[in-house]
Each structure stands twice: as C-alpha cells, then as structure tokens.
Amino acid sequence: MAQESPTFSPLYKQIRSLIVQALEAGDWQPGQTIPSEQELALRFGVSQGTVRKAVDELASENILVRKQGKGTFVSTHQDPRAAFRFLRLKALDGRLVQPKSMPLECMRAKAGPEAARNLGVEVGCPIVMVRRLLRFEGKPVVIDEMYLSGDAFPGLTMEVLKDWHGSLYSLFESRFGVRMIRAEEKVRAILADKAVAEVLGVAESTPLLSVERLAFSYGDKPVEWRRGLYSTEDYYYANELS
Template sequence: MSNSNPAPAFRPLYQQIKTLITQSLISGEWRPGEAIPSETELAARFNVSQGTVRKAINELADENLLIRQQGKGTFVASHTEEKRQFHFLRISPDQGERVYPKGELLSCKRTKADAATARLLEIPAGATLVTITRLMRVGAEPVCWEEIRLPAAIFKGLNAAKINQYGCKLYSMFESAYSVRILQVAEQIKAVAAEPAVATLLGVTPGTPLLRIERVAYTFGDKPVEWRRTMCNTKSFHYMNKIV
C-alpha cells in the first residue's frame, strides 16, 4: 500500500544554516551595520563545518543581506550606509558622474487603502495608510515626483517631522526607526504623459513623456511593506539596471 504523505523536501545543510542566520537577522540579534560572529564562531555555534557556514554567508552576501569587508569581517547590510542609501534608486544622469537626488517632503497624511493597494500590500481594504509625497531633486532641478503608501500598522507614529528628521531618506528611516529592512523590490515601468499637477512640480508642460515606475518593496519573509509610484523626467536622466 502506497503512502499518500509526501516525503519531506531535502534541504542542504548550508541552507539550513542560512535560515538560522536569517532568523537572527530578523530577530535583531545582529543589527544593521554590526559585525556578525566569525565563521569559526558560527561553525561552533551550529556544530557544522566552517565551509558550510561560509557557503551560507556567501549566499546571504549575494542577496545583499550581509557585506564582507576584507580584513574586517562580515557585517549586516544597512541602508544608512552612504553607498547603500540609494541601493534601489536606478535613475542616473545621461552624462557625467552619478549624482544622487535629495528628497523634499511635500505631504504626509493618513489615508485608506483602496482595493488595489490593499491587495499589493496584503492588508484589508480600508486599512489605514501613511501616504507620503515627495520631490526628488538633483541640485535645484526636480527629477522625480513620488507617492509612497505604507501600512500605518507597521509604521506607527510616522509623521512629517520624523521624515524630515531623517532627511527624507525613507529606507534609512524604515530601518533605523522601525526595524524594517527593504530586501527586494518588484517594479513595473511604463512611459506615460505628464498630468498637469505632476507636470507643474517637475517643471515640464502637461503631456511631456515621463517614466512611471510602480514598485512594491518587501522585507523579510517576502512581506510587502511599501507601494510607491515614481514619475521621472528623463530628459537628462535614464533608468539604469543590472541584471545578473
């Protein structure tokens, strides 16, 4: 008689160690920017070989959860680090060195989630959101207008004062103030015509072609925590990505 129960899926030992390390990251045992224990210490902790630990750490580094620093050790990746504050920002000037835009907060208010936003953020329709709008400038030139929707239940007490306190650097604020790390994003990109209100903010005429980027950002466990719409004036800029 055949057994109807499926056999348990086999998981290589290094993946099991990777899961245990990830759980420590989620629990906050090692905070962003902090060094994790050495491979030797982790091998002793988990009673496995150093090579098994190294393979787990290599995958976590490939996924940008950890950062190896030659001669210093392995550290928890952080959006507060200068090089990583714009890790998910893909707008770059057509000429010259890459210059990162600075955010200018336009509004921060409480709204209710419509059905589409609720589905993307996996929250009930009508749930309270924190809705942020901001303008991204390079020098004095406005380059992007953004609308960001966040579940208020996750970002308790978020207001304009706190956003300005962090210099309108949202992912750094998520991490430092709410222990929410953005690990990956899914984006849809489309060329659209500028609507009058956005055109005014970006200093272009209505109907000017803009690049619309709609994003859902995820933290640990593939949990969606942000919906964002970005409208970009690409007259002197382009969207740059690297696919590996």
C-alpha cells in the same frame, strides 16, 4: 531506501534561515558585524564551510556584506553608496548623483482594494501614504507616492520626514526597524498631467517614466507599494541585464 525527503532542504539553507531569523529579531544591527564564521559554526553545530555557503548566499543577495580581514556586516541603507541600489537614476553623462528628498504630504488612511492587494493586507487596514519630491542637483526629477502598512510605521509623520536627512529606506531601517531587501519594478511611459508638470517644472504632456515598485522585507513580505514619476530629460533609468 525510504524516500524520506520530499521536503529535503540542505543544511546550509537551514543555517541561512537561522541567520535571517536572527536578523529579523534584531540580534545584529545594520552596519554592525555578525559573529565570525567560526563562532557561527560552533553555535549552529556545523562546519565552517557550511556557514560560509549560507553567508555567501546572503552576501549575493546584498543582505550581508563581507569585508576581508574585518568581518561580515549587516548591510545598511545608511551607506550612501547603497542609494543607487533602489534608485537606478544616473545623469546623462553617467555620473551618479545623490538626490535630496523633500516630503510633500504624509497622511494615514485605510487601505483601498489595490493597496490592500499589493501590501497583502485586508481592505480597510490602516496604512500611511507619503508623497515626496526628489531633487537632483537642485532640480526636481522624481515625484513619488507610496503606501506603507500603518502598523509597521507607527509615528511616521510629516515632522519626522522633514527632520530626516538621508534616504527614506535608511529612515525606515533606523527608526522603524523595517529593512527593504528587494523590490520589483514595472516601468512604463506616461504623459505629465498639469499638477505633476508643475511640481517637476516641466511642460504639461512631457513624457515621464512611471515606475511602480513593490518592495519586500525579510521573508518576501511586501511592505511598501509606490509609484514614482521620473523626468528623464537630464537623467536615465539604468539597468543591467545578464
């Protein structure tokens, strides 16, 4: 037999790709259902079982959400329960608290070497820098500074940020069509400098978590690089190992 599959890819992986392409193209919007498995099977010319395996994989990656009896939905950052997915903070007693975001600064700039490397663009490309404060139960807990590809976020201004009540990722999703799929975080411990201490309402030299995040959209494309400083006097960063 000819060994004709050095790039062998199972059918369900190809179906998976087709579904992701449709999501990227905006054929199905966040929060809405996608066509039924039967219909997708017909459309793609495969059996329902093969579509099922593709959807299973996307559901396990939190890109789709299955609901028995109702259909399969495109996951959305609008869902308030999804907020914890990308902000792993819990109150010391384990409670999940919904933070409120307060923008501090929003400016357009050119990518420096570090931002360019992380975002996978050329040095000097247009980017947007956003600084904001997160309050939990009224108390400032997180200060974030993030860098976004300018091209992907036209018209992102201080006013837009101020008018938005919800998570940043739900703004990105609904206003700019940019959906965060996964992220990598690097956590270290640092000391609060004077400026940060003032904003967070803690003493200078208070220990803080430094959480550097690179967030990816479809196709593992990096679209956001951010660094957050977390005060962990009343909250902790929760993680699950398995």
